[in-house]
Amino acid sequence: MIVENIMNRLTSLHGYTAIKKIDKGYSSDTKYVVTVNDTPYFVRLSDLAHQEKRWIEFTLLQDLELQGVQTHKAIEYMVLPDDHLSAMVMSYLIGSPADEIILQLSDTEQYHLGLMAGKELRKIHQVKSPKTIHWETLQKEKFTNYLQAYQQDSYQIPQEAKLLYFIEEHWPLLRQRPTTLLHDDYHLGHIICHQNSFNGVIDFNGYDVGDPYHDFYNLALFSRRHSVPYCIGQINGYFTQPPDDEFWRLYALYAAINVISTIAWTRQYDPQSFDDALARIQLILQDHAYFSSVRPLWYPDQQVV
Numbered sequence: 001m002i003v004e005n006i007m008n009r010l011t012s013l014h015g016y017t018a019i020k021k022i023d024k025g026y027s028s029d030t031k032y033v034v035t036v037n038d039t040p041y042f043v044r045l046s047d048l049a050h051q052e053k054r055w056i057e058f059t060l061l062q063d064l065e066l067q068g069v070q071t072h073k074a075i076e077y078m079v080l081p082d083d084h085l086s087a088m089v090m091s092y093l094i095g096s097p098a099d100e101i102i103l104q105l106s107d108t109e110q111y112h113l114g115l116m117a118g119k120e121l122r123k124i125h126q127v128k129s130p131k132t133i134h135w136e137t138l139q140k141e142k143f144t145n146y147l148q149a150y151q152q153d154s155y156q157i158p159q160e161a162k163l164l165y166f167i168e169e170h171w172p173l174l175r176q177r178p179t180t181l182l183h184d185d186y187h188l189g190h191i192i193c194h195q196n197s198f199n200g201v202i203d204f205n206g207y208d209v210g211d212p213y214h215d216f217y218n219l220a221l222f223s224r225r226h227s228v229p230y231c232i233g234q235i236n237g238y239f240t241q242p243p244d245d246e247f248w249r250l251y252a253l254y255a256a257i258n259v260i261s262t263i264a265w266t267r268q269y270d271p272q273s274f275d276d277a278l279a280r281i282q283l284i285l286q287d288h289a290y291f292s293s294v295r296p297l298w299y300p301d302q303q304v305v
Helices: 003-008 048-066 098-104 107-124 135-151 160-174 212-226 228-238 245-269 271-287
Strands: 016-022 030-036 039-047 074-080 085-091 180-182 191-194 197-201 208-210
Touching: 003 016, 003 030, 039 048, 048 074, 048 085, 098 107, 098 191, 098 212, 107 191, 107 197, 107 228, 135 160, 135 245, 160 245, 180 212, 212 228, 212 245, 212 271, 245 271
Parallel strands: none
Antiparallel strands: 016 030, 030 039, 039 085, 074 085, 180 208, 191 197
């Protein structure tokens, strides 16, 4: 594949002056920033096997724009059968991933960044779902597979029986949950910050459909270790009043499920980061007092939303 030949075929990129490859993330796609008349564009090239999913993603970006979500604008989509690729051209969001700069911000700025991210997540969940699913059935299938993989592993979670009992006891909450469009990887690494302020959300390529509260699982798994003020802000920004007990029970259930799935997934796909995964899991266990508490200990009793 000669990248320049592909860019030349994309109408929106005629006259480009620079191409820069982005080497970040787990996706098999190749990503570039292409500059045209001093304006940067984000380009994603995907194997044609993913063409249907990428086309749905392109149309979802259009729907997200109509909903007022700050993210990439969908500009051009092209199928390149000779290269066995699809190409998606989007606007480029200026700024840095928030996980890279969050500690440079004051606690107040971190909180306000979280507020904006929470409000944006609420907008995402207003977009019409691209399909219908049976949420509890899908979650049961996934969790069963992860649990089998975990049980075959040599590592055992501290107070494992307590964790598994908590999951079993709270599992009925998943029945008849509403389903919406999910970002499905909503964390600080996908929040763009420019001049110390929120500037948008990226990486909808892993979009899914499911319980809107499931989009908070990465708050526990990733964002919390970077910034508690941000996490409090994201929750407060999402809700118009303090979250109720149902939210906290589901939040804790998804956190508990992800303790198991993180161990299984990391062992198989990213074993070199297993120690890091264990550190994140330990935080979750501590935050919930080994699931004696559904609300994480870092979230204050009284909040003004």
